[in-house]
Amino acid sequence: MKSEELIIDVSTLSHWLQEKRPVTVLDVRPIEQREEWAIAGSVHADIYDKLKSGDQHVFDDVQLRHDQPVVTVCAAGKTSLIAAELLRQKGYRVYSLKGGMKEWNFAFDTAEVILGKVKIIQVRRSSKGVLSYIIGSDDEALVIDAALDPQVYMDLAKANKWTIKYVTDTHIHADYLSRTRELAQTSNAKHLLINTAGVSYPFTPINDGDRLKVGDAIIEIIYSPGHTAESTSFKLGEDALFTGDTLFTDGVGRPDLKANTDEVITRAKLLYHSIHKLLSLNPDTLVLPAHLASTIPLDGKLIAGSIKDLKNKLQMLTFAEDEFVDYTQSRIPPTPPNYLTIATLNKQGSYEGYNPADLEAGANRCAIA
Template sequence: MRTPEIAVLGLQQMFEDGKEVVVLDIRPQEQRAEWHIAGSVHQNVYAGLVSGDKTVFDDTTFDKDTPIVTVCAGGKTSLIAANLLNEKGYNALSLQGGMKAWNYAWNTAEIKDDNVTIVQVRRVAKGCLSYIVGSEKEAIVVDASLDPDVYMELAKSYGWTIKFVMDTHIHADYISRSMELAEATGATQLFTENAGVDYDFVPLSDRQVVPFGAAELTAIFTPGHTAESISYLVADTYLLTGDTLFTDGVGRPDLKADHEQGLKKAEQLFNSLGRILTLSKHDLFILPAHTSNTITFDGTIIGDSLSNLSKNIALLQLDKEAFIEQTMKRIPPTPPNYLQIATLNKSGNYEGINPADLEAGANRCAVS
């Protein structure tokens, strides 16, 4: 008898193709609350499945013509669930590797104008956002978080050669793949001149302009979330803000800092946000490095105009003292493994480490 499983790429393709499917999350509620697959439904049957209870789906009434994909943390208990559902006449498959594997599922959205095309590459469960920005036949990649092949294949599909790769900061919630991508493509790796990392890169100074194709990128130093945080202004229209400014909040200033250091970083963040708010004579479109929500396969870009964000994010309307106080009060829970991840990203080497073992779980970078 065949093993009723589906790989991440298989479920990803079903979503891309718009096929009807029920994604059934059978994890405990506290795990689902942490992160989940967008559009999935939940049945809290995990304990029953583990104990061998074969009646947990007796009241289930899904359409038997619609395939069901069962999901757990690692793909083992969901296999038990799929087998039980199949015995009841459903067409059920277990997601191989569970949420740990779905961490690397991705999709894209696009912005295009006369100067540049921006492809937003989104890790749909974790909410990580990276970018390929192309002009004529050249492209840059910012905040690569997936296997280099993903970016190389996307660039190829647009007829682009990847010229530069860069990060917006030393990430603490996922292993950066920028160095690998630079090595695989021969692209030049750029970073802020005060990055403090242990690997070689071409340093950028504040306001330095980097040409690619018929467009250009301008480096804007925006410390606060981290000391080396940098934003990238593309074609004087789009600002890739990393973890400095999100569509629903601002970056947290407390990681790798005690309380006093956190206060100083919060002040830096306030000043950087003020700089962003006055950066251009016309309205900028903000493209962050994360979203706090699971991402659907709708092709809608995650970003917003700076004018909208300045009205909708309450923290951006405060004076310095109030901003620092409220930001430090609203710090979300500390992300797991962040010190180890940040240390690995600073070294530029994660040999012998499986990123999936460190990266599972939602991101917690925003203060709203």
């Protein structure tokens, strides 16, 4: 069998998982890489060193199902091809994921919710736990936190007969490259950012309390600093709240990136007050964050929770200010890979000369749970 016949691309595997087709995704990376990030629902075999050394008996003690295909996965698609060939010799129907986890970085699906006359599409990058949104009403749309190629959002807008009127980011991201400026240029949409955003490219400033009209929808700007100095939330009437990295459904944003000890404390206090400003809104308001702390199954299920539910679910939201500040400092995760480079490029509004797959590889680490 030719090596190309053993290969499956990200698009095909994504469709298989979305269609819930029986498949075993076998991760053959070192355990420390898997603990960083992985394909949701995959299984792991700790055989990387044996594969690299040419051990032909590496799968002798590995039990897999023969009645469904196996997809092997490594970091870049090379070691997984060795694994696929060995499994094929044992009679398995097997494929190696082309480009490995670097390419899986761009795998996504969507989920939808309709609130009155407004349709919200949640675009979900599975491996990074990254969420972006298209808010559509009548024939217009707003895109928040574009994290994939602009054509993804253009195609979704076209399918819904929307013209993208506005694009924006909730903050300057540090764990992935924003595609918002590219989308603004591709769609001719107006590029909005909070007036304090420290970027080096032109944008249309918005202010706390401003209101945007998108079709029949009214969206209010809520300045919510803490995770970053420019963090901003967007409120859709009494129905939905797009919280960026301020408030997640499974935690809150970290206040420490690019900050010294004193600045972390100051930002943690800002984050506390921003969160409680959001928590004071209608308790039935749906919170739609920019991240999940873990990988996202390609199951099409909306990631959201009402303010009331999050108050009951997340104990840290009940803490007093000092307790909250202490808690966030004690729970800060490792810094995201390449975060200084990514944040710098996002401020510049261009990543020309860089490969996004290389920069963005690795776990999402923007949440404190």
